[in-house]
Amino acid sequence: NDWRAFGPWTDLYALGCVAYELVSGYPPFSRPSDDRAQDAMSLMVAHLRAPVPPLRAKMPVPEGLGDFVRRLLAKEPAGRYRFAADAMRALETLPAEAPEALRREPQTTIPVGPMAVISTAEPGTLGSAEAASSPLPSDLLLTSARPIDALAATGLANESALLTAIIDPSAMAPAGFDVGRHSPLDVPLIMPTDWRELQPNAAPPPLQGVGRSLFGQREPRSCGRGVERDALWATLRAVVAGQGARAIVLEAPSGYGKRHLSQWIAYRAHEMGAAVLLRTDHERPHGPACGLGPMFARALRVGELSSARRVQRIAAALGLPAHDERVLALSSAIDAESPTLSDVREVLAASDQRFDAYAAALGRVAGDRAAVIRLDNVQYGEDATRFAGYVLAHRSELPALLLLTVRTDALRPGSPEQVALAELLQSPSAACLPLGPLPPGPYAELLQSLLPLRVDLVESIIQRTAGCPLFGLELLQHWIRTEALEDSPEGFRLRSGAERIAPEGLQAVWRARIDEALAGEGQGAQCFELAAVLGLVVDNAEWTAVCAHAGLHADPAVTERMLDARLIRRVDGGRWTFTHAMVREALQQRVRRAGRWAWANRLCADMLLMRGENEPIRLAEHLMAAGDHAAAIGPLVAADDMRHEATDLPRVRRLLSQR
Known part of the structure; x- marks a missing residue:
C-alpha cells in the first residue's frame, strides 16, 4: 500500500509469481494439498512475510532458474533486480540446456476458475477433447491449498495485527523507503558502441485509408538527427563507463525536437537499466511543480509528507542520520511551505551548500547506475543551469548526464539565464548541440x-x-x-x-485548436486563461480557488474538451499541465489582447494570499505583472531573508532589480 515504494521491482515481483506458476504448475504459497483450506488473508500475509517455498519444476529447466525466481520474489525490494533489463541479462546467462538430474514433478495443471481446463496428461502428450470439456470435479477445483501459518511466520500477536499488516504494511516497516539501496549489478552492463544496434525493426507502413482517428495517440518515432544522436550516445557511454559527469545543452526554437531528443536518450538509458531518470521543467512565473526542489521531491518520493516524515525518508535515502545538516538542508530546499528546523538557515544561505545536498541525493538515488537529469526550458531556469555547472565543477565524479533544453526564441540576450548558460558551456565537460530544421x-x-x-x-x-x-x-x-x-x-x-x-505558423495552429475547443464558452475560456496565468503545470485546488475568486466556474465538460483536443493532460498529484508551452503562451496572448493581464495576475496573487501559500517569489511575480510593484517589495524582501527561499536568490535579486 506504500505507493512511494513502487518501482520496477514491484512489477518484477509479479513476474516472479507468474514464472513460479509456469514452472511449478501452481502459484507461490498455494501448492495443492488435501489438508485444510487457506484463507485469502493468510495467503496475502504469506506473500508479505513467509519464505518462498522451494520451486519444484514440472519440466526440465535450466540450472539456476530457481535462484532467479527466488530473487524476483525477494521480500525486500532491495533484494530484487532493480530494472527489468537486469532480470533479462541474468536470465540470458542461464545455460540453454536443462540438466537431466533436475527434479521435476508430473504435469498437473490446477484450475484457477470455473472455466479452467484440467490436464493430467503425461509429458509430451495431450489430453482428449472429451476430458477437457467435461465438468470439473469439485475435488480438483482450487479450493484448498497447503496452509501457511501466517501468524507464526510473522510473529504477529493476533488476527487484528495480521489485518493491519495487510492494510498498512508500512506499520511493520521502517520509516522511509531507501530509494538508493538496491542489490548490485550481477551481470556487467555493456552498452553497444552504436545506438543503431538497439533500433527496433522498421514498423510496417500504415494501412491505406485508415489512421486519422488514431493520429496523435502514439509517440512520434525518432527520425534523422543522426549526428546529434551519435553525440548524445557517446556522451552517455562515457558517463556509464565512469568517466565523470557531462552536460549537453540542446538549443533550438520551439518545435524543432529538443525535448523529443532529450527524451529519446533518457528512455534508451532507462530501458537498458543503465540510468535512473530525473526531470523538471521551468516556466515564468515559476510554478509549484517546477525547479530543482520539486524534481528531487519526486525522485525521493517525499511530496505531501509532513516535515518529520519528510526528514525521515530523506535520511533513509541518503543513508544519513535524521539530524545531519545535509538532510535538513535538502528537506528545506525541497518543500518551501513547511519549515523543517530553524537552524538550517545558514546551511541554505549559499547555493553551494544547497547544490551539494542535491548532489548527495543524486548520487544516492543513482546508486551503481548513472543518472540522466533532464532540465527543460532553462531559458527560465537559471538555478538549474547553475546546478549543472556546480556538478561539473565540484562533483565531477558523479555518473550524471545533465540534458538542458533551451528555446532560443525565448532566451533574452544578457539575461541571467543566458549568462549562466554561457558560463556552463565554458566547462570542458559541457557541450552545446544546436538543432536546425529537420532535413x-x-x-x-x-x-x-x-x-x-x-x-x-x-x-x-x-x-x-x-x-x-x-x-x-x-x-x-x-x-x-x-x-x-x-x-x-x-x-x-x-x-x-x-x-x-x-494556419500560417505554429502559434496560429495552437490558436485555432484553442478557439475550436473553447468555442461558445465564455466562462470556460476565461477559466483556462486564468490557468495559463497560473503556470504551465496547474494545481486543481489553486485553479478552482482563483476561478471562484473571479466569480467563474470551471465546467468539467470544457475540461474534457480541452483533454480531447490534447491541449492539456492530467498529471499526478491533483494537477494537470498544458501539453506544450506554446499552448499556454497562446492563452496568455488572449488575456493580453483582452486587456485582462493585470486583472488576472491580481486574482492569482489574491488567491495565494487567501490560501496562505508560503511562496513569496511567486506572489511577487504576480504582483509585479499586475503592476503593483510597491506591494511586491514586501514578499521579495521576505524571500531574500527567509531561509527556505534562499534556494533561489538569483531570481529574488533579478526581480528586485526590476523595481
Whole structure:
C-alpha cells in the first residue's frame, strides 16, 4: 500500500509469481494439498512475510532458474533486480540446456476458475477433447491449498495485527523507503558502441485509408538527427563507463525536437537499466511543480509528507542520520511551505551548500547506475543551469548526464539565464548541440510513419513548415480535425481549397485548436486563461480557488474538451499541465489582447494570499505583472531573508532589480 515504494521491482515481483506458476504448475504459497483450506488473508500475509517455498519444476529447466525466481520474489525490494533489463541479462546467462538430474514433478495443471481446463496428461502428450470439456470435479477445483501459518511466520500477536499488516504494511516497516539501496549489478552492463544496434525493426507502413482517428495517440518515432544522436550516445557511454559527469545543452526554437531528443536518450538509458531518470521543467512565473526542489521531491518520493516524515525518508535515502545538516538542508530546499528546523538557515544561505545536498541525493538515488537529469526550458531556469555547472565543477565524479533544453526564441540576450548558460558551456565537460530544421528525408519518414500521405502533400508540409516537425504534426492534426483530408489510392490528400485556410505558423495552429475547443464558452475560456496565468503545470485546488475568486466556474465538460483536443493532460498529484508551452503562451496572448493581464495576475496573487501559500517569489511575480510593484517589495524582501527561499536568490535579486 506504500505507493512511494513502487518501482520496477514491484512489477518484477509479479513476474516472479507468474514464472513460479509456469514452472511449478501452481502459484507461490498455494501448492495443492488435501489438508485444510487457506484463507485469502493468510495467503496475502504469506506473500508479505513467509519464505518462498522451494520451486519444484514440472519440466526440465535450466540450472539456476530457481535462484532467479527466488530473487524476483525477494521480500525486500532491495533484494530484487532493480530494472527489468537486469532480470533479462541474468536470465540470458542461464545455460540453454536443462540438466537431466533436475527434479521435476508430473504435469498437473490446477484450475484457477470455473472455466479452467484440467490436464493430467503425461509429458509430451495431450489430453482428449472429451476430458477437457467435461465438468470439473469439485475435488480438483482450487479450493484448498497447503496452509501457511501466517501468524507464526510473522510473529504477529493476533488476527487484528495480521489485518493491519495487510492494510498498512508500512506499520511493520521502517520509516522511509531507501530509494538508493538496491542489490548490485550481477551481470556487467555493456552498452553497444552504436545506438543503431538497439533500433527496433522498421514498423510496417500504415494501412491505406485508415489512421486519422488514431493520429496523435502514439509517440512520434525518432527520425534523422543522426549526428546529434551519435553525440548524445557517446556522451552517455562515457558517463556509464565512469568517466565523470557531462552536460549537453540542446538549443533550438520551439518545435524543432529538443525535448523529443532529450527524451529519446533518457528512455534508451532507462530501458537498458543503465540510468535512473530525473526531470523538471521551468516556466515564468515559476510554478509549484517546477525547479530543482520539486524534481528531487519526486525522485525521493517525499511530496505531501509532513516535515518529520519528510526528514525521515530523506535520511533513509541518503543513508544519513535524521539530524545531519545535509538532510535538513535538502528537506528545506525541497518543500518551501513547511519549515523543517530553524537552524538550517545558514546551511541554505549559499547555493553551494544547497547544490551539494542535491548532489548527495543524486548520487544516492543513482546508486551503481548513472543518472540522466533532464532540465527543460532553462531559458527560465537559471538555478538549474547553475546546478549543472556546480556538478561539473565540484562533483565531477558523479555518473550524471545533465540534458538542458533551451528555446532560443525565448532566451533574452544578457539575461541571467543566458549568462549562466554561457558560463556552463565554458566547462570542458559541457557541450552545446544546436538543432536546425529537420532535413526533408527524415521529415518525410516521420510523417509517413504516422499516416499514409500522398508524396505531394508530404512535400507541401515540409516546405510550408520549413523543417519544423512539431508544426508539421500540428498542421496534420488541424486538417484531420477540420476533415480537410480525403483518401486516394496514393494516400491521404487535401480536399480542394483546404490549403488556403491552413494556419500560417505554429502559434496560429495552437490558436485555432484553442478557439475550436473553447468555442461558445465564455466562462470556460476565461477559466483556462486564468490557468495559463497560473503556470504551465496547474494545481486543481489553486485553479478552482482563483476561478471562484473571479466569480467563474470551471465546467468539467470544457475540461474534457480541452483533454480531447490534447491541449492539456492530467498529471499526478491533483494537477494537470498544458501539453506544450506554446499552448499556454497562446492563452496568455488572449488575456493580453483582452486587456485582462493585470486583472488576472491580481486574482492569482489574491488567491495565494487567501490560501496562505508560503511562496513569496511567486506572489511577487504576480504582483509585479499586475503592476503593483510597491506591494511586491514586501514578499521579495521576505524571500531574500527567509531561509527556505534562499534556494533561489538569483531570481529574488533579478526581480528586485526590476523595481
